[in-house]
Amino acid sequence: MKELEARIQADGRVLGEDILKVDSFLNHQIDPQLMQAMGNEFARLFAGQGITKVITVEASGIAPAVMAGLALNVPVVFARKSKSRILSDDAYTADVYSYTKQTSNQIRIDKRFLSATDHVLLIDDFLANGQALLGLKALADAAGATIVGAGIVIEKSFQPGRQAATEAGLSNIQSLARIAAFENGQVVFAAEEK
Amino acid sequence: MKELEARIQADGRVLGEDILKVDSFLNHQIDPQLMQAMGNEFARLFAGQGITKVITVEASGIAPAVMAGLALNVPVVFARKSKSRILSDDAYTADVYSYTKQTSNQIRIDKRFLSATDHVLLIDDFLANGQALLGLKALADAAGATIVGAGIVIEKSFQPGRQAATEAGLSNIQSLARIAAFENGQVVFAAEEK
Numbered sequence: 001m002k003e004l005e006a007r008i009q010a011d012g013r014v015l016g017e018d019i020l021k022v023d024s025f026l027n028h029q030i031d032p033q034l035m036q037a038m039g040n041e042f043a044r045l046f047a048g049q050g051i052t053k054v055i056t057v058e059a060s061g062i063a064p065a066v067m068a069g070l071a072l073n074v075p076v077v078f079a080r081k082s083k084s085r086i087l088s089d090d091a092y093t094a095d096v097y098s099y100t101k102q103t104s105n106q107i108r109i110d111k112r113f114l115s116a117t118d119h120v121l122l123i124d125d126f127l128a129n130g131q132a133l134l135g136l137k138a139l140a141d142a143a144g145a146t147i148v149g150a151g152i153v154i155e156k157s158f159q160p161g162r163q164a165a166t167e168a169g170l171s172n173i174q175s176l177a178r179i180a181a182f183e184n185g186q187v188v189f190a191a192e193e194k
Numbered sequence: 195m196k197e198l199e200a201r202i203q204a205d206g207r208v209l210g211e212d213i214l215k216v217d218s219f220l221n222h223q224i225d226p227q228l229m230q231a232m233g234n235e236f237a238r239l240f241a242g243q244g245i246t247k248v249i250t251v252e253a254s255g256i257a258p259a260v261m262a263g264l265a266l267n268v269p270v271v272f273a274r275k276s277k278s279r280i281l282s283d284d285a286y287t288a289d290v291y292s293y294t295k296q297t298s299n300q301i302r303i304d305k306r307f308l309s310a311t312d313h314v315l316l317i318d319d320f321l322a323n324g325q326a327l328l329g330l331k332a333l334a335d336a337a338g339a340t341i342v343g344a345g346i347v348i349e350k351s352f353q354p355g356r357q358a359a360t361e362a363g364l365s366n367i368q369s370l371a372r373i374a375a376f377e378n379g380q381v382v383f384a385a386e387e388k
Binding site: 023024025028029030031032033035036058059062063066067069070073074075076077078080109110112113 | 219222252274303
């Protein structure tokens with residue numbers, strides 16, 4: 001998505017080997033117009049696939065997921081994160097390890113909001129090591145829901161997330177921006193597939 | 195806002211003395227169309243007041259805040275919550291006590307995203323005891339920003355939040371739904387002011 005790539009080039013900050021800070025428009029300060037454009041793009045990429053629900057993880061996934069849900073005209077559910085591992089008959093749960101923070105969180109979705117009849121689109125802001133995406137997949141699998149695909153805002157394709165998700169059986173992963181490398185503090189995008 | 199009141203009556207669940215669960219459309223599962231209608235209503239209520247930024251707290255405030263920002267065509271910043279009290283030269287911080295969870299969190303906004311030239315609209319999903327709203331006000335005050343007002347999705351007007359916020363100097367608090375009481379498990383709305 002050219003508009004997103006241009007914004008990353010203009011306002012993203014490369015820190016160290018593999019960190020891209022986009023807190024000026026994506027995950028701390030948010031540009032609502034860009035979010036809406038991204039939601040519309042997700043709806044275009046996943047059109048006609050019978051999606052009944054969008055699921056994501058708090059907090060950074062919420063804005064793009066809500067805009068995707070708006071464009072697709074379906075409800076959005078955001079999984080709650082918790083440090084404590086509370087087992088509950090009322091919720092689907094999964095463990096998610098964060099390489100950035102080096103901590104593990106439980107994510108959970110109330111069973112009332114995900115069912116075997118759902119066709120879900122997974123949305124997240126980043127795909128790097130793939131842990132959050134695998135956690136969302138685990139929640140959908142636990143509900144017996146059908147996963148239509150995954151929509152990612154920014155993929156770091158030099159990290160193993162896509163491969164891990166694909167090996168776990170997740171197909172149709174669509175990323176709005178794919179970063180092939182950071183070179184001299186600059187972002188190099190992967191060539192578009194089509 | 196009649197559409198919101200109808201949704202609360204249809205899908206809200208009253209638990210105990212003073213808890214209203216709206217996790218089927220507001221703070222776990224989200225109805226994006228309703229969020230957009232609420233964002234448009236906030237934009238109408240605060241039109242022509244020179245707002246430059248919307249600020250809220252993760253996670254439940256993000257969806258209504260982003261829709262308000264979309265309608266007002268201004269950036270949105272969500273304050274991050276943290277259990278640990280990290281002092282930083284880079285962020286404005288405030289402490290927020292949650293009566294529901296009986297714990298205290300620090301909320302923080304990076305100094306790059308809030309300044310003395312900003313005219314900010316505070317947005318939150320609930321106004322009950324007012325602690326989150328006072329925390330947002332403290333962040334804006336620390337930045338020297340001008341607070342235009344506060345937009346609340348659901349106010350429990352039988353709790354002291356509005357009075358606490360007013361006494362702290364916050365004016366122009368607009369709530370889309372004001373709950374006067376819970377009676378026999380039913381929601382009773384406050385009469386509209388005009």
